[in-house]
Amino acid sequence: MTENYEDMEFFAPGHGMCAGCAAPIIVKWVLKLSGPNTIVVNATGCLEVATTAYPHTSWRIPWLHVAFENSAAAASGVEAALRATGEKANVIVFGGDGGTVDIGLQALSGMVERGHNVLYVLYDNEAYMNTGIQRSSATPWGAWTTTSKVGKANPIGKLRPKKPIARIIAAHNAKYVATANPAIFQDFKKKVQKALSYEGPRFLHVLSSCTTGWRHDPSKTIEILRLAADTGLFPLYEIIDGDIENMRITYHPKKFKPVEEYLKMQGRFRHLLKNPDLVKKLQDDVNAWWEKYGYH
Amino acid sequence: MKVMIRGNESIAYAFKLAKVKVIPAYPITPSTLVPEKISEFIANGEMDAQFVPVESEHSAISAAIGASSKGVRVGTATASQGLALMHEVLFIASGMRLPIVMGIGNRALSAPINIWCDHQDMMAQRDTGWMQFYAESNQEGLDLGLMAFKIAEDERILLPAMIGIDAFVLTHTVEPVEMPEQKDVDDFLGEFVPHYVTLDPKKPATLGSFGFPQHYMEFKFGQWVAMEHAKKVIDEVFEKFANKFDRKYSKVSAEFMEDANIAIVTMGSMSGTAREFVKKMREKGKKIGLVKLTVFRPFPKEELLSILKDVPVVAVMERNISFGFGGAVYAEMGANFVNESKSPKILDFIVGLGGRDITFKTFEAVLETAERSLKGEKVDEVNWVDVNKEAVLKVEGSL
Amino acid sequence: MEIVYTRGGVIPYPGNSTENKTGSWRVFKPVINYEKCIRCMICWQFCPEPAILKIKDEDVKKNTPAPKEPIKRLPVPEIDYDYCKGCGICYNECPVNAIDFVKEER
Numbered sequence: 043m044t045e046n047y048e049d050m051e052f053f054a055p056g057h058g059m060c061a062g063c064a065a066p067i068i069v070k071w072v073l074k075l076s077g078p079n080t081i082v083v084n085a086t087g088c089l090e091v092a093t094t095a096y097p098h099t100s101w102r103i104p105w106l107h108v109a110f111e112n113s114a115a116a117a118s119g120v121e122a123a124l125r126a127t128g129e130k131a132n133v134i135v136f137g138g139d140g141g142t143v144d145i146g147l148q149a150l151s152g153m154v155e156r157g158h159n160v161l162y163v164l165y166d167n168e169a170y171m172n173t174g175i176q177r178s179s180a181t182p183w184g185a186w187t188t189t190s191k192v193g194k195a196n197p198i199g200k201l202r203p204k205k206p207i208a209r210i211i212a213a214h215n216a217k218y219v220a221t222a223n224p225a226i227f228q229d230f231k232k233k234v235q236k237a238l239s240y241e242g243p244r245f246l247h248v249l250s251s252c253t254t255g256w257r258h259d260p261s262k263t264i265e266i267l268r269l270a271a272d273t274g275l276f277p278l279y280e281i282i283d284g285d286i287e288n289m290r291i292t293y294h295p296k297k298f299k300p301v302e303e304y305l306k307m308q309g310r311f312r313h314l315l316k317n318p319d320l321v322k323k324l325q326d327d328v329n330a331w332w333e334k335y336g337y338h
Numbered sequence: 339m340k341v342m343i344r345g346n347e348s349i350a351y352a353f354k355l356a357k358v359k360v361i362p363a364y365p366i367t368p369s370t371l372v373p374e375k376i377s378e379f380i381a382n383g384e385m386d387a388q389f390v391p392v393e394s395e396h397s398a399i400s401a402a403i404g405a406s407s408k409g410v411r412v413g414t415a416t417a418s419q420g421l422a423l424m425h426e427v428l429f430i431a432s433g434m435r436l437p438i439v440m441g442i443g444n445r446a447l448s449a450p451i452n453i454w455c456d457h458q459d460m461m462a463q464r465d466t467g468w469m470q471f472y473a474e475s476n477q478e479g480l481d482l483g484l485m486a487f488k489i490a491e492d493e494r495i496l497l498p499a500m501i502g503i504d505a506f507v508l509t510h511t512v513e514p515v516e517m518p519e520q521k522d523v524d525d526f527l528g529e530f531v532p533h534y535v536t537l538d539p540k541k542p543a544t545l546g547s548f549g550f551p552q553h554y555m556e557f558k559f560g561q562w563v564a565m566e567h568a569k570k571v572i573d574e575v576f577e578k579f580a581n582k583f584d585r586k587y588s589k590v591s592a593e594f595m596e597d598a599n600i601a602i603v604t605m606g607s608m609s610g611t612a613r614e615f616v617k618k619m620r621e622k623g624k625k626i627g628l629v630k631l632t633v634f635r636p637f638p639k640e641e642l643l644s645i646l647k648d649v650p651v652v653a654v655m656e657r658n659i660s661f662g663f664g665g666a667v668y669a670e671m672g673a674n675f676v677n678e679s680k681s682p683k684i685l686d687f688i689v690g691l692g693g694r695d696i697t698f699k700t701f702e703a704v705l706e707t708a709e710r711s712l713k714g715e716k717v718d719e720v721n722w723v724d725v726n727k728e729a730v731l732k733v734e735g736s737l
Numbered sequence: 738m739e740i741v742y743t744r745g746g747v748i749p750y751p752g753n754s755t756e757n758k759t760g761s762w763r764v765f766k767p768v769i770n771y772e773k774c775i776r777c778m779i780c781w782q783f784c785p786e787p788a789i790l791k792i793k794d795e796d797v798k799k800n801t802p803a804p805k806e807p808i809k810r811l812p813v814p815e816i817d818y819d820y821c822k823g824c825g826i827c828y829n830e831c832p833v834n835a836i837d838f839v840k841e842e843r
Binding site: 072 | 358359362364386387388390391392393394396397398400401402403404405406407408409410412426431434515536537538539541542543544545546547548549550
């Protein structure tokens with residue numbers, strides 16, 4: 043029986059993350075569940091910038107930042123050093139979607155392939171928020187960003203779907219891969235605990251809303267994230283040992299809500315609502331996904 | 339004990355003798371043999387270390403930072419494009435004050451792609467805040483490799499270091515090397531103690547923080563001060579090494595310089611050929627001498643001033659070029675004398691790029707120009723030697 | 738605060754961001770109505786700062802009002818206004834509407 047640290051905070055207040063940002067909720071819970079014997083590696087991004095402005099830090103556990111695209115590599119080095127000295131500690135990476143799904147994908151792929159004993163937590167707010175809401179490969183189809191602008195010639199915004207990063211990492215035969223959502227709290231918590239219980243490369247893809255980039259009222263963070271799950275837009279599943287065929291859906295909404303409910307709460311999708319065909323296309327895509335994978 | 343080894347093995351043996359704990363590395367010609375040899379040492383149980391076969395050089399240096407931050411001794415090796423790929427992370431290693439040691443198989447940069455020797459790769463990393471050493475031989479590669487750890491890890495320094503060994507000329511060439519005894523190296527280096535804050539769950543700290551304008555510059559000044567301190571610490575370590583192993587190093591070595599009116603400045607493996615050339619010219623009564631730079635960062639300003647201040651002509655020979663000005667060593671040599679009341683005539687000779695042989699013929703051409711300058715004749719400041727200039731000018735045209 | 742520079746920008750003071758009182762960011766202020774609060778701790782669970790404390794002190798548990806007597810056995814959520822940025826997640830997520838969200842007055 044490991045000790046319970048749920049009532050302790052390893053992530054201190056006084057940080058500069060926007061009011062209502064979901065990322066600190068994810069971070070504080072991962073740390074509560076991993077406890078103090080943890081080393082965090084953090085990719086460049088909002089989380090890193092807003093929590094470690096010299097001489098102040100929000101981290102009460104050892105923390106390392108090297109750069110944007112190489113957190114998985116830096117974590118590989120930390121883990122190799124632990125192996126060299128025979129020490130045991132959780133090595134956890136926090137990276138955003140840009141640092142993970144785009145520029146950091148190679149380092150992450152290498153880390154997983156080499157089998158490092160690291161838990162990589164992607165907090166995915168679906169765009170480059172730290173630089174001002176530019177599209178990433180994790181931005182969903184139809185989202186407005188400052189580099190997938192909406193106008194007369196493009197009424198959609200981002201024209202390509204989101205990269206299925208969890209399945210890509212699972213295809214590396216990662217020990218444990220799961221998608222998670224802090225609003226579906228018990229599922230999220232269970233997955234963090236499960237990920238922590240395994241040895242080897244583990245990957246959690248956690249959806250994280252951004253009040254500024256998604257354009258929503260800060261108080262609605264959890265409500266919107268819950269809708270991402272309940273509309274079926276962000277399915278929650280887990281894949282063990284790379285067995286993608288046996289991907290297990292861990293959260294089935296009791297009754298699927300129409301995607302429109304999710305879209306209408308966020309400024310980044312406002313343009314879609316003017317065009318019922320676009321909303322229908324998105325709904326069809328969601329239905330098709332669940333048709334294909336939903337019965338696992 | 340004398341052994342016959344290649345230059346890459348010098349680096350690998352230095353890591354083994356220094357009991358490096360983590361070696362993240364990626365293969366690249368001509369330094370590939372370093373990770374191969376490390377892998378062999380580990381497989382044979384001769385070395386207790388973690389080899390991390392990363393998927394790129396960028397990840398190699400990033401993993402090196404991760405491991406060094408955890409508080410173990412870390413070494414890696416690369417060359418050319420690999421070193422260039424590491425570029426942004428090299429600043430981070432030095433900015434975080436991590437004493438990582440890296441062997442470089444000095445190789446030309448693309449394009450055109452070329453796997454042979456020049457110093458462009460390391461010169462392009464001049465401003466990354468790493469100490470730079472250049473080896474003349476495989477013995478120097480091994481010795482400088484060992485000393486680099488002692489210098490880098492010194493409490494007064496804490497800066498990473500790279501050791502250049504020339505592509506193929508050293509990396510792949512077997513030479514006799516005096517292999518130090520393990521116990522002597524243990525004595526010399528002592529137990530590894532990280533004199534810096536590490537990632538320790540018992541003593542949590544934040545490494546790699548965000549520096550706003552009101553603080554950033556102080557950290558850069560800290561690096562400047564450390565590099566200045568390195569000048570003294572390098573001398574101390576060279577002396578300790580000489581006392582222990584009876585091989586003497588200096589940041590700059592001067593040979594035949596007492597009465598020289600022309601000094602040839604070299605780095606790396608060309609220094610051997612240069613020495614033979616100078617001896618031969620001395621036999622002919624020519625007053626030329628040799629000045630070899632072993633340390634390029636920190637720049638051995640004071641030593642060069644004292645050695646060269648009374649020499650009429652200094653011929654800098656270098657395997658790198660900064661287009662639009664000249665070679666890096668030439669530029670710094672000139673800057674070194676700019677505030678002196680007396681300065682030699684400093685000439686630049688671009689030689690041996692992309693593995694072009696540096697032979698007696700090369701030195702003869704250099705000497706010929708230097709002698710004309712000595713006579714007071716006006717000569718070009720930057721001279722490309724052993725190049726088919728006419729053929730190039732036919733294509734490029736001339737103004 | 739006098740600055741002590743470290744090498745490499747290392748911050749050896751874990752969690753000292755608490756010196757930044759981010760409560761000054763607040764425009765709206767969540768106020769827990771303990772008469773209605775069932776102490777489910779969902780507000781504590783979702784607070785991103787974290788600026789909601791879980792008070793386990795027996796006297797506080799007993800002496801804080803509660804809608805039903807047995808609830809007084811549970812830890813009490815308490816907002817730390819030094820850090821609360823007033824995002825309103827707690828107000829939005831409270832299952833019994835026990836948190837009011839009022840304009841901050843300074």
